[in-house]
Amino acid sequence: MTDSEGEPEPATGGGPQDAIPGAGPLVVVEHVDKHFGELHVLKDINLTVNRGEVVVVIGPSGGGKSTLCRSINRLEPIDGGTILVDGRELPKEGKELARLRADVGMVFQSFNLFAHKTILENVTLGPIKVRKQGRAESEKHALELLDRVGIADQAQKYPVQLSGGQQQRAAIARSLAMKPKVMLFDEPTSALDPEMVNEVLDVMTGLARDGMTMIVVTHEMGFARRAAQKVVFMADGQIVEENTPDEFFTNARTDRAKDFLSKILTH
Amino acid sequence: MFDFGPFFDNIDQILEGFWATVRLAAVAAVLSMLFGTILVSFRVSPVPVLRTFGTVYVNVLRNTPLTLVLLMCSLGLNDELALKFSESNSTYYWWAVLGLSGYTAAFVCEALRAGVNTVPLGQAEAARSIGLTFGQSLRMIILPQAFRAVLAPLGSVLIGMIKNTTVAAAAGYAEAATKMKDLLDLPSFTSGALPLFIGVAAGFMILTLPTGFFFGWLHKRMAVAR
Ligand SMILES: Nc1ncnc2c1ncn2[C@@H]1O[C@H](COP(=O)(O)OP(=O)(O)OP(=O)(O)O)[C@@H](O)[C@H]1O
Ligand SMILES: [Mg+2]
Numbered sequence: 001m002t003d004s005e006g007e008p009e010p011a012t013g014g015g016p017q018d019a020i021p022g023a024g025p026l027v028v029v030e031h032v033d034k035h036f037g038e039l040h041v042l043k044d045i046n047l048t049v050n051r052g053e054v055v056v057v058i059g060p061s062g063g064g065k066s067t068l069c070r071s072i073n074r075l076e077p078i079d080g081g082t083i084l085v086d087g088r089e090l091p092k093e094g095k096e097l098a099r100l101r102a103d104v105g106m107v108f109q110s111f112n113l114f115a116h117k118t119i120l121e122n123v124t125l126g127p128i129k130v131r132k133q134g135r136a137e138s139e140k141h142a143l144e145l146l147d148r149v150g151i152a153d154q155a156q157k158y159p160v161q162l163s164g165g166q167q168q169r170a171a172i173a174r175s176l177a178m179k180p181k182v183m184l185f186d187e188p189t190s191a192l193d194p195e196m197v198n199e200v201l202d203v204m205t206g207l208a209r210d211g212m213t214m215i216v217v218t219h220e221m222g223f224a225r226r227a228a229q230k231v232v233f234m235a236d237g238q239i240v241e242e243n244t245p246d247e248f249f250t251n252a253r254t255d256r257a258k259d260f261l262s263k264i265l266t267h
Numbered sequence: 268m269f270d271f272g273p274f275f276d277n278i279d280q281i282l283e284g285f286w287a288t289v290r291l292a293a294v295a296a297v298l299s300m301l302f303g304t305i306l307v308s309f310r311v312s313p314v315p316v317l318r319t320f321g322t323v324y325v326n327v328l329r330n331t332p333l334t335l336v337l338l339m340c341s342l343g344l345n346d347e348l349a350l351k352f353s354e355s356n357s358t359y360y361w362w363a364v365l366g367l368s369g370y371t372a373a374f375v376c377e378a379l380r381a382g383v384n385t386v387p388l389g390q391a392e393a394a395r396s397i398g399l400t401f402g403q404s405l406r407m408i409i410l411p412q413a414f415r416a417v418l419a420p421l422g423s424v425l426i427g428m429i430k431n432t433t434v435a436a437a438a439g440y441a442e443a444a445t446k447m448k449d450l451l452d453l454p455s456f457t458s459g460a461l462p463l464f465i466g467v468a469a470g471f472m473i474l475t476l477p478t479g480f481f482f483g484w485l486h487k488r489m490a491v492a493r
Binding site: 073075093094095098099100101102104105106108110111112113114115116125126129130131158160161171174175177178 | 393394395398
């Protein structure tokens with residue numbers, strides 16, 4: 001509406017779909033509800049993640065952390081509310097959803113690398129098939145990413161030949177290859193042997209430092225303090241507390257969070 | 268009794284029969300793999316109509332005797348409804364191919380579905396999360412691993428299919444077993460039935476044994492390490 005002389009644009013006029021990409025918060029979760037049959041797993045969830053922000057989601061098992069992550073890239077459909085990524089709601093299904101979903105990277109607890117493809121092929125598949133990039137360009141970028149996560153020398157191997165930590169770093173590279181706007185991590189280190197946890201957390205800390213917007217489900221307090229701006233405590237399908245990492249770990253406001261922290265801090 | 272004379276006297280006829288068997292089996296192998304793959308895509312698809320179609324098709328075909336399927340094709344569709352591939356006798360060949368392929372596809376589909384179940388669900392989710400569509404993730408991630416997981420069972424399905432070509436007589440198509448029966452029915456054929464049986468059985472083994480070995484070998488070679 002360039003000819004609407006001086007009239008202020010109605011802020012809500014065009015709906016969220018018309019929001020300008022590149023401005024405003026990157027992920028906006030509003031009044032989201034989700035059921036699994038009788039079970040109310042997400043109860044009126046509201047969460048805003050700004051550009052370049054790292055949000056750690058923490059909470060007891062079954063609280064709905066994974067479901068929230070999976071809802072954000074529509075691996076799970078939601079029953080109510082809206083989720084905007086860069087001002088746009090992901091479409092319900094179809095090709096358009098597939099394309100936009102690649103803007104939201106996802107790293108799983110169990111790595112989920114494609115077992116019949118080499119590490120390099122795992123990383124180049126999305127760029128070639130979804131982004132329609134050339135093979136040479138995709139491989140060059142993939143090798144840079146593998147170098148960044150410290151496993152460039154493993155490019156020609158198959159997932160089974162790598163350690164858990166290396167597999168998870170390959171999975172991170174696979175997500176990064178899509179140049180996502182935001183990355184979701186669902187307990188990325190909890191399937192790893194203790195000695196491999198840090199190599200993955202180091203990569204994630206590096207990403208955070210480089211300005212990647214991240215939502216990370218993890219109980220790694222060191223990572224939360226080092227890399228996150230915000231901690232979200234989830235229990236029974238609700239966000240019980242939102243706080244800065246330091247405040248949350250030393251001085252939680254809610255009893256529910258204090259109780260949870262006392263349990264994970266004792267061992 | 269074990270005089271192979273009559274067998275070799277009629278070797279031309281028998282080889283002709285086996286050539287017909289091979290022509291039927293080879294085309295049916297390709298088509299049943301193709302149909303079976305399409306069917307399994309239906310069965311795991313998110314579209315309910317396709318899933319239902321796949322389920323009904325597989326259960327009907329798998330539980331109908333092949334003879335009936337082939338009679339249905341030749342007498343029912345070709346003769347009764349005049350759905351002919353051509354005016355010549357080759358229409359019966361094509362009906363035999365189609366009937367046998369359609370029947371075998373149900374078994375291929377079920378073998379592949381077992382293979383699909385060996386692929387961890389997480390890989391399909393990872394595929395979706397990097398933006399692959401359902402079709403792409405099926406084609407590039409799920410089915411390649413499913414095929415490799417079930418190569419040995421697929422070999423068995425193909426062996427079964429090769430032996431099932433002997434039922435194609437029901438579709439009016441003469442292959443090796445039909446030739447054998449024709450020979451046995453000749454008034455001039457007085458002795459040597461046993462050697463004839465043995466010879467034809469050996470002929471089938473020449474086709475089926477390598478099929479089994481080949482798929483077994485492929486299975487070992489192509490297995491996806493997890
Ligand atoms: N596909 C599903 N079908 C039915 N119920 C489910 C499904 N996925 C999760 N749930 C249930 O929803 C609730 C929330 O699960 P979710 O996995 O989101 O929790 P979480 O906070 O990630 O827990 P954890 O720390 O154990 O990973 C749980 O009670 C779980 O049993
Ligand atoms: Mg979880």
